[in-house]
Amino acid sequence: MSPHRPAGARTRRAGAAPYLFLAPAMVLFALFTALPIGYTAYLSLRRTKVSGLGLGKGARKEVFVGLANYATALGDGELWAGWLRVLGYGALVLVVMLGLALLFALLLDTLHVRFARFSRAAIFLPYAVPGVAASLLWGFLYLPGVSPVNDALSALGARVDLLGAGTVTFSMANVAVWGGVGFNMLVLYTTLRAVPREYYEAARIDGASETQIALRIKVPIVTPAIILTTVFSIIATVQVFTEPMTLRPLTNTISTTWSPLMKVYRDAFVTGDLYSAAATAVVIAAISVVLSFGFLRVVRDRAFGEGR
Amino acid sequence: MTRANATAPAAGTARPGRRRAYGAAPTAVLLLGALYCLFPVAWVLVAATKSRAELFTTSTLLPGTGLLANLADLAAYRDGVFWLWMLNTVLYAGVGALLSTAVSAVSGYALAKFRFPGRGLAFNLLLGGVLVPAVVLAVPQYLLLSKAGLAGTYWSVLLPQILSPYGIYLARVYAAAAIPDALLEAARIDGATEGRLALNVALPLMLPAMVTIFLFQFVAIWTNFLLPFIMLGDDHRFPMTVGLYTMLAAGANQPSLYNLIITGTLLSLIPLVALFLTMQRYWRTDLSSGSVKN
Numbered sequence: 001m002s003p004h005r006p007a008g009a010r011t012r013r014a015g016a017a018p019y020l021f022l023a024p025a026m027v028l029f030a031l032f033t034a035l036p037i038g039y040t041a042y043l044s045l046r047r048t049k050v051s052g053l054g055l056g057k058g059a060r061k062e063v064f065v066g067l068a069n070y071a072t073a074l075g076d077g078e079l080w081a082g083w084l085r086v087l088g089y090g091a092l093v094l095v096v097m098l099g100l101a102l103l104f105a106l107l108l109d110t111l112h113v114r115f116a117r118f119s120r121a122a123i124f125l126p127y128a129v130p131g132v133a134a135s136l137l138w139g140f141l142y143l144p145g146v147s148p149v150n151d152a153l154s155a156l157g158a159r160v161d162l163l164g165a166g167t168v169t170f171s172m173a174n175v176a177v178w179g180g181v182g183f184n185m186l187v188l189y190t191t192l193r194a195v196p197r198e199y200y201e202a203a204r205i206d207g208a209s210e211t212q213i214a215l216r217i218k219v220p221i222v223t224p225a226i227i228l229t230t231v232f233s234i235i236a237t238v239q240v241f242t243e244p245m246t247l248r249p250l251t252n253t254i255s256t257t258w259s260p261l262m263k264v265y266r267d268a269f270v271t272g273d274l275y276s277a278a279a280t281a282v283v284i285a286a287i288s289v290v291l292s293f294g295f296l297r298v299v300r301d302r303a304f305g306e307g308r
Numbered sequence: 309m310t311r312a313n314a315t316a317p318a319a320g321t322a323r324p325g326r327r328r329a330y331g332a333a334p335t336a337v338l339l340l341g342a343l344y345c346l347f348p349v350a351w352v353l354v355a356a357t358k359s360r361a362e363l364f365t366t367s368t369l370l371p372g373t374g375l376l377a378n379l380a381d382l383a384a385y386r387d388g389v390f391w392l393w394m395l396n397t398v399l400y401a402g403v404g405a406l407l408s409t410a411v412s413a414v415s416g417y418a419l420a421k422f423r424f425p426g427r428g429l430a431f432n433l434l435l436g437g438v439l440v441p442a443v444v445l446a447v448p449q450y451l452l453l454s455k456a457g458l459a460g461t462y463w464s465v466l467l468p469q470i471l472s473p474y475g476i477y478l479a480r481v482y483a484a485a486a487i488p489d490a491l492l493e494a495a496r497i498d499g500a501t502e503g504r505l506a507l508n509v510a511l512p513l514m515l516p517a518m519v520t521i522f523l524f525q526f527v528a529i530w531t532n533f534l535l536p537f538i539m540l541g542d543d544h545r546f547p548m549t550v551g552l553y554t555m556l557a558a559g560a561n562q563p564s565l566y567n568l569i570i571t572g573t574l575l576s577l578i579p580l581v582a583l584f585l586t587m588q589r590y591w592r593t594d595l596s597s598g599s600v601k602n
Contacts, residue, residue, distance in 0.1 A: 015502075017418070017422065017502035017503075017506075018418040018419075018422035018424045018427070019418075019424070021414040021415065021417060021418035021422075021506065022414075022415055022418045022419070022430055024410075024411045024414070024415070025411050025412075025414075025415040025434055025471060025476065026430065026434075028411065028467075028470055028471040029433060029434060029437065029471055031467075032445070032449060032467065032468045032470075032471060033437050033440060033445065033471065035448075035452060036444070036445045036448035036449050036452060037440065037444060037445070037448075039448040039451065039452060040444055040447070040448045043448070043451075100341065103337070104337075104338060104341055107334040107337055107338050108338065110331075110334050111331075112331030112334075112335075113331060113334045113335050113338060114331065114335045115335060115338070115339060115342075116338070118342065119338035119339060119341060119342040120338075121585070121588065122341075122342035122343075122345050122346050123338075123341050123342055123345045124584075125345055125346065125349070125581065125584065126345050126349075127527070127584075128527065128577075128580040128581050128583070128584040129349075129531075129577060129580070129581075130530065130531035130532075130533065130548070130549050130576070130580075131531060131533055131549075132531075132533050132549040132550075132552055132553050133549070133552065133573050133576055133577060134348075136552060136556060136569065136570075136573050137348040137349070137351070137352055137573060138348060139556075140351075140352075140355065140566070140570065141348060141351060145364045146355065146363055146364060146566070148351065148369050151367075178344070178345065178348070181341075181345075182345065235438075235439060235441070238441065239441045239442060239443055241443070241533075241534055242533045242534065245533075245553070246533075246553055246556065249556050249557050249559075250556075261441075261443050264443050264447065265443075265447075265538075268447045269538070274447075274451070277447060278447070278448075281441070281443050281444045281447060282444065284441050284443060284444065285440060285441050285444045288439055288440070288441050289439065
């Protein structure tokens with residue numbers, strides 16, 4: 001900090017102060033973001049080499065293997081199957097969750113809605129429920145015997161195994177939709193509330209219906225926010241882990257490698273193959289990075305686009 | 309899913325005719341959404357009152373008579389480890405969110421109110437952290453913390469969750485709008501040091517943003533599963549999420565544990581739901597749009 005700069009420096013060059021203020025964040029970033037990323041990249045290029053019978057000192061050596069782990073990861077049929085499952089699951093979650101979030105936000109923003117505060121709080125409530133607890137709640141609701149959902153279904157004559165091979169993806173997507181719709185609704189709703197009401201009055205005077213106002217004025221206004229929430233949701237779905245892990249004990253239709261992230265976990269901590277885990281993790285990251293540049297662009301243009 | 313899909317077409321077809329008629333459809337759709345979101349919570353409230361025998365035999369929507377027995381069983385489970393999980397969760401989330409808020413606030417202030425070489429780079433790096441999948445970080449974080457002898461300790465769960473890209477982003481946006489440059493300049497002319505300035509002028513002005521950052525990070529840590537699941541081996545250090553998961557994994561083959569898991573899930577919801585309801589006005593995602601009106 002340099003409080004005694006000569007008075008000539010009118011627009012203060014900042015001196016050391018901003019660097020000191022940023023130091024804690026940068027140290028944490030170096031230790032818990034940059035270093036782990038570097039270490040993952042390093043591990044992904046290595047593998048244990050066993051010589052002889054693999055017994056005794058020096059029989060196991062870590063060697064540099066180039067991109068061999070990536071070749072294995074990309075050639076792994078189970079991993080691709082995992083991507084496909086997550087793709088289907090993710091598409092379902094994104095469309096339904098964000099569609100409902102937008103619908104609820106638009107409805108909350110219309111003129112004559114009763115119980116709006118109650119509905120808003122109730123729909124936001126699942127945000128406060130941890131993913132594990134949400135999966136447990138729904139997991140029990142999917143179980144025959146304890147579940148009113150199954151009671152109702154069988155009363156209607158439909159015997160559906162909600163955790164069966166054909167339905168488990170939908171059941172899992174429902175958990176994610178339930179947990180995420182409220183938060184996304186709130187983001188979109190707050191964006192809508194910031195719009196001056198006169199816009200809508202003018203449109204009404206011109207004879208526009210509420211639906212037309214919603215579709216032609218409000219939706220375009222919240223489009224940047226929708227893009228933002230979409231990117232965040234994509235990143236979250238690519239990494240889906242908690243829901244399948246928690247539902248797994250309740251059914252035998254979810255394998256230990258159901259999602260790519262579950263395979264990373266299994267490789268790293270169950271089968272002890274850190275190197276494959278690292279390579280797979282980098283592949284998952286690469287897929288997110290493609291999205292990340294788009295995201296940064298959106299954030300910068302939107303929040304800091306005022307010519308800095 | 310079925311319920312969710314059923315609501316979707318309703319709004320599209322809502323007829324925009326007379327104002328009064330228009331109000332019914334949106335209200336109904338929103339109430340359906342509220343019902344969908346409250347339903348599992350209401351169910352667990354009922355299910356937690358059922359005794360072991362009642363859980364699988366009585367009607368699923370009728371309360372039972374076993375709540376007190378369930379609570380007693382839960383308290384006795386592995387010598388009361390459940391309460392320890394609760395305490396651990398409060399510790400991780402409380403201390404972690406506090407540190408996170410402090411770091412976010414000073415970072416956001418520096419990024420918003422100073423011009424210095426490397427500012428853009430620092431912001432992009434810190435914000436870019438939001439895009440790095442947790443898995444790319446969690447596994448090597450575990451390995452590196454193991455080397456430092458910290459894996460399995462409270463630190464291993466606390467430290468990696470202090471840096472919050474979203475918190476820094478919010479703090480920067482808020483500081484840019486809420487702290488007038490003229491005020492800082494005046495204080496500097498009066499001879500205030502940068503440290504005093506930050507502590508006595510800037511940070512107090514950022515208080516509303518700090519409350520919001522604290523809440524978001526508190527919830528993020530409270531609900532986190534992957535990191536503590538990877539870091540911790542000793543169930544005496546588990547947070548609630550990992551504890552409930554291990555309980556389910558152990559109880560999958562013995563439905564006698566289901567009562568405990570259901571009761572435990574209910575109890576684990578209470579603190580966060582209470583925080584959520586009492587602090588509702590601070591749940592703002594519009595710190596930028598709400599205040600950047602010049």
